[in-house]
Amino acid sequence: MILVFGSVNVDLVMSVFSFPKPGETVLAEEVRQMPGGKGANQALAAQRAGAETVFVGSVGPDVYAELALSSLKEQDVVLSLTNISDRLTGCAVVLVDKYGENAITVASGANLDLRADQVDDNTLKNCDALLIQQEIPLQENVRLAYRAQQRGVKVIYNLAPASKVTGEIFQQIDYLVLNEAEASVVVGRDSIDNPAEVAETLSREHGFTVVMTLGAEGVVAASEGQLIRLPAPTVDVVDTTGAGDTFCGYFAAQVAKEKSSITACLEIAIQAASNACTWLGAQPGIPYRREIS
DSSP states (O other), rough: OOOEEEEOEEEEEEOSSOOOOOTOOOOOOEEEEEEHHHHHHHHHHHHHTTTOOOEOOOOOTTTTTHHHHHHHHHHHHOTTEEEEEHHHSSSEEEETTTTTTTEEEOGGGGGGGGGGGGSSSSHTTTSSEEEOSSOOOOHHHHHHHHHHHTHHHEEOOOOOOOOOOOOHHHOOSSEEEEEEHHHHHHOOSSSOOHHHHHHHHHHHSSSEEEEEEGGGGGGGETTTTEEEOOOOOOOOSSSSSTTHHHHHHHHHHHHSSSSOOHHHHHHHHHHHHHEEEESSSTTOOOOOOGGOO
C-alpha cells in the first residue's frame, strides 16, 4: 500500500501562444477546471500504476473541494484521512504555451492545514511506502517521515516545488526525487552542468538514492554507488503539467513492490511520465498500468 501525504488543488488551465511578460496581458480561448495538486496527482498515478493508495490531504468547505477530489474518488483512492479546513481549497492557475511548457501559480489555501497527525499509526505501519512533496508545510513532512522511518516504511521525497530545506528531512528519507532546477536549489548553484555528479554527491553524502529527472533527456540516478542513466521515449508533447507527478507516483508504486530493481522502477516511471505529456492537464494524462509496455 502507498500512502501519499500532500496537496490537493483545483487547476484552472489556460492554453496560450506564449507566456505574458511583466505588464502584458495574453488571451486564451477558454479556461478548464481540473482536479490537481502534486499530492493528489501522485496518488492518482500510484493508484493507476496498480498500487492500493491512501491519500491524506486537506480541502476547504467550498464548491471546489468536490472537484479537487473527484478523480481520486472515481479511481477508489482511499480518502478517509483527508480533512476539511476552514481555508479555501487550494487553487492553481496553469498556463500552457504552444510548446507544451507550463507556468504555474498556486494558492495553497487548505493545504497549509495538512497535519501529520491525520495519519494514525495503524495506517502507517501497513504501508509499504510513503510519498511526500513540498506544497504543504515542511515540518509536517518531517514529522510524518520520521514516524514512517521508525516503522520501516520506505520514504520517497519529491523535492518539488523547489525551495531550500533543512538537513532534518534528509535524515528521514530513502529516496530523493528532483529535477535539475530543484537540484540547483539544494546545492546552491545557478544551474546544474553535470546532473550525474550532483546525484552521486548527494547520494554519497546523505546515504539515500537520488533520482534526478531531466525532461526529454530522461533520468539519472545514484543508488548505493551505482550510477544509472536512462533515456526518455520520444513523444508529441501537448502539456508537461503533471509529468513529474506521474513519474513519482509510478516510481513509488514500483518501489513498494520490493521485487523490482531500481532500474526497472525507473524505466516504468519514465514511460508513464512521457505518456502523460501527450494530454492537456495534470490528471487526464496519467496513464493506466496496462497502457505502459
